Amino acid sequence: MPAESELNTGVLLFLPYRALENRVFAALAEAGFDDFTPAQARVMQRIGPNGTRLTELAEQAQITKQTAGFLVDQLEKAGYVTRIPDPTDKRARLVCGAEKAWAAKEVADGVVAEVEKEWEEHLGKRRMKQLREALSLLREITDPWA
Amino acid sequence: MPAESELNTGVLLFLPYRALENRVFAALAEAGFDDFTPAQARVMQRIGPNGTRLTELAEQAQITKQTAGFLVDQLEKAGYVTRIPDPTDKRARLVCGAEKAWAAKEVADGVVAEVEKEWEEHLGKRRMKQLREALSLLREITDPWA
DNA sequence: CAAATTAGTCAGAGTCTCTGACCACTGTCA
DNA sequence: TGACAGTGGTCAGAGACTCTGACTAATTTG
Numbered sequence: 001m002p003a004e005s006e007l008n009t010g011v012l013l014f015l016p017y018r019a020l021e022n023r024v025f026a027a028l029a030e031a032g033f034d035d036f037t038p039a040q041a042r043v044m045q046r047i048g049p050n051g052t053r054l055t056e057l058a059e060q061a062q063i064t065k066q067t068a069g070f071l072v073d074q075l076e077k078a079g080y081v082t083r084i085p086d087p088t089d090k091r092a093r094l095v096c097g098a099e100k101a102w103a104a105k106e107v108a109d110g111v112v113a114e115v116e117k118e119w120e121e122h123l124g125k126r127r128m129k130q131l132r133e134a135l136s137l138l139r140e141i142t143d144p145w146a
Numbered sequence: 147m148p149a150e151s152e153l154n155t156g157v158l159l160f161l162p163y164r165a166l167e168n169r170v171f172a173a174l175a176e177a178g179f180d181d182f183t184p185a186q187a188r189v190m191q192r193i194g195p196n197g198t199r200l201t202e203l204a205e206q207a208q209i210t211k212q213t214a215g216f217l218v219d220q221l222e223k224a225g226y227v228t229r230i231p232d233p234t235d236k237r238a239r240l241v242c243g244a245e246k247a248w249a250a251k252e253v254a255d256g257v258v259a260e261v262e263k264e265w266e267e268h269l270g271k272r273r274m275k276q277l278r279e280a281l282s283l284l285r286e287i288t289d290p291w292a
Numbered sequence: 293c294a295a296a297t298t299a300g301t302c303a304g305a306g307t308c309t310c311t312g313a314c315c316a317c318t319g320t321c322a
Numbered sequence: 323t324g325a326c327a328g329t330g331g332t333c334a335g336a337g338a339c340t341c342t343g344a345c346t347a348a349t350t351t352g
Contacts, residue, residue, distance in 0.1 A: 008262070009277075009278060010163055010166040010167065012281035012285065013160075013166075015288050016285070017163060019287075019288035020155070020288075024156075116155055119287070122284070123280055123284065127276070130276045130277075134274070135155070135158035136153075137268065138269065141265070143165075
């Protein structure tokens with residue numbers, strides 16, 4: 001048995017991640033954005049300012065394109081995204097964020113900033129900077145999309 | 147300005163977490179432990195050495211006790227856990243890890259150690275230590291179970 | 293002891309995700 | 323040019339995960 005005080009780094013990463021996600025979702029729901037789910041949000045988060053292809057969204061979110069299509073359908077119905085033809089490829093369509101999506105993003109960004117500030121207050125400026133630095137570095141070997 | 151990354155800390159935390167989880171699952175599958183799912187694993191992970199109550203598992207995994215019961219049923223069928231009556235409370239039962247669970251845990255722990263070593267090589271000993279230190283500190287304000 | 297609480301189950305439904313099969317368009321190369 | 327492999331996306335079906343609501347049984351509390 002490993003000493004109980006020595007949690008593995010995976011759990012240590014997951015705990016604050018989940019705490020942050022919970023905070024963001026609670027705030028979005030309170031602001032009236034209660035008609036989309038975490039799974040939909042994880043896709044929506046990856047839509048670029050000029051629209052993004054379904055396949056690309058699927059790859060980045062690490063889900064199949066069928067699943068991505070399913071989620072985008074719901075987001076479209078709820079008015080968060082629209083699909084327009086891709087001018088450069090007649091097979092493809094671009095998933096674009098609608099006004100409602102940007103409004104939700106603004107709320108989300110606000111909460112993220114708030115939580116990050118709380119974390120910085122708890123850790124101190126120096127440790128917070130080191131944390132982000134280490135995580136950014138780690139991204140080089142853990143993010144297939146980096 | 148940190149031009150290194152505009153990603154929010156949440157994504158930065160999630161990326162390495164997911165990479166680690168993927169590695170662990172791939173290794174478990176390769177070692178023959180391919181008869182349980184990520185959701186089941188997240189519950190199994192929280193079983194203490196002397197057994198843990200269903201409700202406690204549910205709380206720690208942040209799922210309802212119904213869902214936890216569903217997942218434990220599957221784990222029981224697959225031979226990873228057993229349920230024994232709680233001697234201190236006739237309503238309750240203790241979910242206990244079976245031999246198979248500890249064997250899987252050994253494989254998982256090995257991979258986690260391996261990945262952590264890779265991360266340490268990439269970050270350097272000092273940064274890795276800082277990372278774990280910051281995350282441990284963060285746990286104080288983000289882990290309801292700390 | 294009655295009432296409130298806690299551990300867990302049963303039933304039903306909705307959501308998320310996958311595999312496999314398929315169509316339409318694109319790019320390549322003989 | 324024209325077959326054909328590859329890519330973008332959809333349809334259909336199924337399995338997995340999760341929830342809410344309602345319930346039983348045992349425990350704790352006043």
